[in-house]
Amino acid sequence: xxxxxxxxxxxxxxxxxxxxxxxxxxxxxxxxxxxxxxxxxxxxxxxxxxxxxxxxxxxxxxxxxxxxxxxxxxxxxxxxxxxxxxxxxxxxxxxxxxxxxxxxxxxxxxxxxxxxxxxxxxxxxxxxxxxxxxxxxxxxxxxxxxxxxxxxxxxxxxxxxxxxxxxxxxxxxxxxxxxxxxxxxxxxxxxxxxxxxxxxxxxxxxxxxxxxxxxxxxxxxxxxxxxxxxxxx
Amino acid sequence: xxxxxxxxxxxxxxxxxxxxxxxxxxxxxxxxxxxxxxxxxxxxxxxxxxxxxxxxxxxxxxxxxxxxxxxxxxxxxx
Numbered sequence: 001x002x003x004x005x006x007x008x009x010x011x012x013x014x015x016x017x018x019x020x021x022x023x024x025x026x027x028x029x030x031x032x033x034x035x036x037x038x039x040x041x042x043x044x045x046x047x048x049x050x051x052x053x054x055x056x057x058x059x060x061x062x063x064x065x066x067x068x069x070x071x072x073x074x075x076x077x078x079x080x081x082x083x084x085x086x087x088x089x090x091x092x093x094x095x096x097x098x099x100x101x102x103x104x105x106x107x108x109x110x111x112x113x114x115x116x117x118x119x120x121x122x123x124x125x126x127x128x129x130x131x132x133x134x135x136x137x138x139x140x141x142x143x144x145x146x147x148x149x150x151x152x153x154x155x156x157x158x159x160x161x162x163x164x165x166x167x168x169x170x171x172x173x174x175x176x177x178x179x180x181x182x183x184x185x186x187x188x189x190x191x192x193x194x195x196x197x198x199x200x201x202x203x204x205x206x207x208x209x210x211x212x213x214x215x216x217x218x219x220x221x222x223x224x225x226x227x228x229x230x231x232x233x
Numbered sequence: 234x235x236x237x238x239x240x241x242x243x244x245x246x247x248x249x250x251x252x253x254x255x256x257x258x259x260x261x262x263x264x265x266x267x268x269x270x271x272x273x274x275x276x277x278x279x280x281x282x283x284x285x286x287x288x289x290x291x292x293x294x295x296x297x298x299x300x301x302x303x304x305x306x307x308x309x310x311x
Contacts (some may be wrong), residue, residue, distance in 0.1 A: 151295045152261050222245060
């Protein structure tokens with residue numbers, strides 16, 4: 001069984017750049033989020049009604065979480081954290097639609113973790129000054145410099161591999177279960193109409209897609225916030 | 234407000250607890266891979282493997298120390 005992302009088409013430059021399922025599904029999520037943002041951000045009234053209430057609840061929740069975790073002085077990060085949260089939430093819940101979640105590809109998760117990594121070091125250096133920031137690597141004793149650098153490099157790897165591992169593990173188990181249910185259906189003589197695929201995988205979808213997906217989204221965003229605020233304090 | 238702040242801390246600490254395990258295992262596995270690669274390249278069988286594993290263990294403990302003492306420093310400053 002193949003679990004890697006399928007190549008949908010190739011861009012015919014530089015000897016063919018393969019465009020995988022991951023990228024196409026990411027485009028779909030970008031489209032959905034952009035349309036929602038355009039619809040949600042239109043025509044605000046003084047007294048919110050209907051759609052505006054929903055948008056305000058989401059924005060308020062993200063603002064509050066950012067202020068609680070990072071402190072009042074860093075609430076400008078709410079925009080990045082909110083975008084990250086909504087994207088990861090949509091991506092992890094994408095398996096519910098029967099499509100491959102983009103986060104089941106280490107390239108996606110590592111790109112997001114690399115963004116967080118750059119932000120940690122950029123804002124750390126900006127807040128403390130480049131000299132003071134680099135001096136932090138020599139603490140507590142200068143001898144620990146290479147070890148401190150390695151310990152910083154472990155952050156994006158552990159962030160990305162945790163999310164990737166959770167989602168791809170769920171994906172593999174789900175596809176094995178669906179394959180097994182086809183076999184079970186043909187064993188009772190319903191090979192062309194796999195009746196067992198209806199209903200039985202719901203419990204697994206609840207655990208792997210909804211529970212693990214939402215939890216890992218939350219943990220990724222939370223850890224990004226914590227690391228950036230540690231670097232800036 | 235006080236209860237809000239506490240709730241935020243609980244969620245933050247749960248996220249950090251779940252980070253402890255993976256932040257310790259990644260440097261050690263990284264050390265194993267780098268050590269094996271260097272050993273194969275220079276044909277010095279177990280030397281670099283052991284050295285890199287030991288470095289990985291030390292880095293794992295530095296990570297653990299950083300996560301564990303994150304709030305201690307804050308309290309001292311106040």
